[in-house]
Ligand SMILES: [Zn+2]
């Protein structure tokens with residue numbers, strides 16, 4: 459089958475013919491119908507993460523936002539059959555450790571990061587293997603298309619887990635979102651759908667317009683104001699209850715912490731770049747003095763995808779609205795390169811695996 463393989467950091471992915479996966483006894487093989495392209499792919503492609511012992515190995519098939527049809531089922535799998543339409547979470551659990559058994563499969567002791575490690579080849583390929591499929595694969599409602607699920611990708615599930623599970627977001631709360639790439643825009647749309655007022659922050663006009671379309675109450679062009687936290691405070695009557703750094707730069711992280719009101723909560727979703735190498739200086743005295751919380755959040759437990767899928771099935775959110783481009787497997791390298799200069803807008807999805 460065809461797959462896009464990381465052969466050298468920062469160089470075009472090589473389209474190769476690789477062996478079709480065979481299902482493990484506990485796994486299934488899914489024929490990929492759509493797979494989102496994401497800034498996490500860009501980080502992997504750049505070779506980031508060695509400072510956190512998290513660098514993606516060369517030879518990796520990238521791609522972690524697939525949806526498709528079950529093509530083969532291992533002998534121990536009971537819940538899935540050939541032909542079922544499924545989403546494949548990117549943080550896969552083993553279904554057996556204390557975290558998985560307590561509903562926290564996103565931080566499984568023995569989990570897999572789909573498309574980021576050798577044990578879990580990704581879905582920039584015609585087919586992908588899903589380990590522990592009874593636990594991990596998520597059946598799609600009939601009215602949710604594979605392309606919509608791919609657009610949902612890791613961005614919506616990450617934003618939803620942050621807003622609904624890590625933070626107890628209240629209707630009427632103010633949420634600030636720093637960085638309006640795919641993840642930030644998903645956070646904007648979800649926070650609005652969950653009843654919050656949303657201030658979207660970015661340095662580019664286009665994504666801010668898209669944020670308004672998706673439900674942002676106000677926008678702040680950070681290239682246009684001297685003091686971003688002050689601008690957010692103006693729109694939120696004194697500061698956000700919840701603020702998200704969806705980008706992972708020192709400036710966006712600090713702005714996010716500093717735009718909070720007393721007892722506010724910052725959630726770190728973006729991973730840092732070469733410039734920060736995982737470390738950012740923060741106003742910790744101020745955080746201590748005002749009961750500010752700083753939370754990390756990663757993906758979403760596979761066992762809670764149904765909550766988000768119900769929001770799509772009932773029309774409360776529309777991930778398809780974020781899709782700005784459908785591309786072929788051979789275009790992925792170009793689209794990753796476009797992310798280097800923040801030259802993409804919304805979500806781009808691979809839908810043609812033969813081209
Ligand atoms: Zn586990």
Ligand SMILES: [Zn+2]
Nearest residue numbers: 496498612613
């Ligand atoms: Zn992603």
